[in-house]
Amino acid sequence: MTHPPVLTSTLSVTGSGWPLGTASDGEALLPTILSRCEVIRLRPLSIEAVSDGLQTRWGLPAPDAELLAHLSGGRPGYALKLHHNPELLEQRQIRLDDHRRLISASRVERFAYAENLAKDRTTLRAALQTWLTLWRDVMLRAAGSAAPLTNFDRVDEIEFLSGKVDLIVAQGMVKRLEDAIEQNDRYLNARLLTETLLLNLPQV
Known part of the structure; x- marks a missing residue:
């Protein structure tokens, strides 16, 4: 254990x-x-407190500080990790861009993507976690919540998805992503769980 x-x-x-x-x-x-x-x-700090701290103590520009505060969920240590490791932000952008393409992709394209993604469990887990934050944001918007979004820089995409799917669908995607992360951690068939997830991804 x-x-x-x-x-x-x-x-x-x-x-x-x-x-x-x-x-x-x-x-x-x-x-x-x-x-x-x-x-x-x-407990996490408020988004405003983290953003202010990044600006006053670390000299980050306000837009960068605000984005990192949202992405970190109020965790200053994680916000600084993202700041000092810009490749993490680049990888996040790639995963979100991939997701944006997948929601309009054909079944064949989704299977091909799943085959490639499932080759490395660490990469797969990172993608699932990133997509989970996006669908949690969609769920919040679909529910009419005023809670801060994690993917602050993807508001238009979140608003678009929340206008295309209802709350039940958004909740279902959050649950599927959480289950997929757990299954990946338990070393279940990575390709099968990825294919199943992408087949259930709403097509909009």
Whole structure:
């Protein structure tokens, strides 16, 4: 069984050293560890706070800071990771552009794309995660929610899709993408799960 890595450091409290551990998923940690810890849940910052911080502390232009704040979902560390690794943003754009083509592609074209994408599980997972953020945005718009969008720079595309599909369809795509990510992590047949997903992708 594998668990997410835990980063440990030392926090000085009243002259004594206390171990401080962080984990992205506390439920995946062993109960014997959790029972000896005081759990402090850290919530994301507001989009505005992250954007302001990127501008004032890191000198980013306002448009760049706003985009990274939305993409990070209020996580300053991830926003900085995107800033320092522009190739991640380039890969995101490629995946979203691919998705835009796929929604109007034929079945043959979708099968061909699935065959190529399924060759590498890491690449597949990254694509699924990116598409999941897009469909969550579509779901929010279809539901009439005013919550901030993750893909702030794709508003026109999100509005277009939310006008073509209803809330039930958007929710269904979110569920299918979540299931596909889980199946990929469990090393199920990558090509089959990718083909199944793309066949269920709405054609608009």
